[in-house]
Amino acid sequence: xxxxxxxxxxxxxxxxxxxxxxxxxxxxxxxxxxxxxxxxxxxxxxxxxxxxxxxxxxxxxxxxxxxxxxxxxxxxxxxxxxxxxxxxxxxxxxxxxxxxxxxxxxxxxxxxxxxxxxxxxxxxxxxxxxxxxxxxxxxxxxxxxxxxxxxxxxxxxxxxxxxxxxxxxxxxxxxxxxxxxxxxxxxxxxxxxxxxxxxxxxxxxxxxxxxxxxxxxxxxxxxxxxxxxxxxxxxxxxxxxxxxxxxxxxxxxxxxxxxxxxxxxxxxxxxxxxxxxxxxxxxxxxxxxxxxxxxxxxxxxxxxxxxxxxxxxxxxxxxxxxxxxxxxxxxxxxxxxxxxxxxxxxxxxxx
Numbered sequence: 001x002x003x004x005x006x007x008x009x010x011x012x013x014x015x016x017x018x019x020x021x022x023x024x025x026x027x028x029x030x031x032x033x034x035x036x037x038x039x040x041x042x043x044x045x046x047x048x049x050x051x052x053x054x055x056x057x058x059x060x061x062x063x064x065x066x067x068x069x070x071x072x073x074x075x076x077x078x079x080x081x082x083x084x085x086x087x088x089x090x091x092x093x094x095x096x097x098x099x100x101x102x103x104x105x106x107x108x109x110x111x112x113x114x115x116x117x118x119x120x121x122x123x124x125x126x127x128x129x130x131x132x133x134x135x136x137x138x139x140x141x142x143x144x145x146x147x148x149x150x151x152x153x154x155x156x157x158x159x160x161x162x163x164x165x166x167x168x169x170x171x172x173x174x175x176x177x178x179x180x181x182x183x184x185x186x187x188x189x190x191x192x193x194x195x196x197x198x199x200x201x202x203x204x205x206x207x208x209x210x211x212x213x214x215x216x217x218x219x220x221x222x223x224x225x226x227x228x229x230x231x232x233x234x235x236x237x238x239x240x241x242x243x244x245x246x247x248x249x250x251x252x253x254x255x256x257x258x259x260x261x262x263x264x265x266x267x268x269x270x271x272x273x274x275x276x277x278x279x280x281x282x283x284x285x286x287x288x289x290x291x292x293x294x295x296x297x298x299x300x301x302x303x304x305x306x307x308x309x310x311x312x313x314x315x316x317x318x319x320x321x322x323x324x325x326x327x328x329x330x331x332x333x334x335x336x337x338x339x340x341x342x343x344x345x346x347x348x349x350x351x
Contacts, residue, residue: 045345046296046305055309055341056110058316060117062338063107065320066100067123069331074130076100079330080319086329091142091151094134096331098141098158101127103338105165110345128166131159132174138184139177156181231266243267244290251297268298275307278315281325285312285333289340296347305344312337 044052068080075097078086087093104124107117134141134155141159144152160178163171227246232239247264271291292308295301316322322333 043345046302046347046349047344048306051306051309052345054313055345056114058309058313059107059110059338059341060115061316061320062312062322062334063104063117063120063320065316065322065334066104066331066338067117067119068319068321069100069334070123070127074126074128076127076331078332079324080321086331089142089151090134091144091148091155094131094141095151095154095158096329096335097127098131098155098162099335099339100331101131101162102158102165103335105162105167106338106342109165110342124166128162128168131162132171134159135174135177139179139181140184141178141181153182228263231263231270233270240287241290244287244294247294248290251294264294265298268294268301271295272298272301272304275304276311278311281323282327283323283325283333284327285322285336285340286328289336289343292340292343296343301347302349305347308344309341312341 047055065080066076069076069078071077075093078096087096101124104120104127108120108124111117111120131141136143140152140156142152142155144150144155156178160175160182163175163178227243230239230243230246232243244267247267250261251264271294276288276291288308292305295304312322316334316337320334321330322337324330324333328336
């Protein structure tokens with residue numbers, strides 16, 4: 001791992017866990033479900049019109065920062081100026097680069113009908129061309145086993161999400177291969193925590209979990225009764241990661257079932273009462289992304305999203321990049337900021 005990061009997957013997701021659990025209930029083929037860039041002008045979501053304009057401009061600025069980290073070969077460095085690649089191995093590079101590409105694909109979609117980001121289309125195309133060459137036999141995008149299993153899961157899950165958001169029909173076989181690999185990886189007891197949160201967010205988008213009555217079999221096995229009364233209140237980052245992971249799982253399990261689970265509501269309320277704030281090198285923007293996903297599905301969360309762009313705009317530098325921290329790199333902080341901001345644009349206003 002790079003210096004200053006922890007051993008759990010920092011910000012990129014592993015999709016395989018829920019995909020494996022869902023396989024018995026839903027025979028999926030990714031090429032039938034992958035979103036396409038239709039050229040539709042996106043609305044303002046939960047932001048006011050003025051705030052939405054600021055958010056799109058901020059996302060464009062962050063995209064320029066991501067492009068500044070792109071190497072000539074198409075992959076992304078951990079920061080704009082770094083000796084070597086900034087990674088310990090090719091798997092970490094693939095996972096982080098894939099998340100950067102997912103963010104660029106997101107910015108492309110939110111700027112349809114508006115001023116484009118210079119160089120974005122070219123950078124996205126170059127990056128995707130590189131990413132397609134990284135798939136290994138069997139569908140994975142990196143090797144990893146035992147303690148390093150998360151590297152393979154991170155790279156494969158990140159690549160799956162990036163290709164899915166890019167929406168190129170020619171990537172159908174790559175996506176199907178990655179889905180198969182993720183199912184295999186999930187059977188090897190992938191680590192929980194924040195990675196499971198990202199699994200839920202990406203799986204919902206990938207396999208249409210919003211459809212009425214769709215309930216992945218096996219989710220009960222992931223639930224942990226110890227978290228029934230655990231609502232983080234401070235800066236215990238590991239506790240936030242684990243609790244949010246449990247909440248995402250419970251929300252997905254609740255689709256099509258009777259009754260409501262009180263934990264997601266309590267955690268969502270704690271998030272709404274705790275607007276994002278920059279806490280120096282302890283700041284982990286990937287956690288903001290997970291919180292944004294939950295806030296976007298919680299009534300009366302517009303005020304939280306109104307506050308979200310503030311600390312990002314304050315800390316983004318003149319090159320369009322956010323500072324790295326103890327847990328993550330400059331590249332991942334910046335990419336996750338884009339994806340968190342986009343949750344507010346995707347969500348629908350509620351009373």
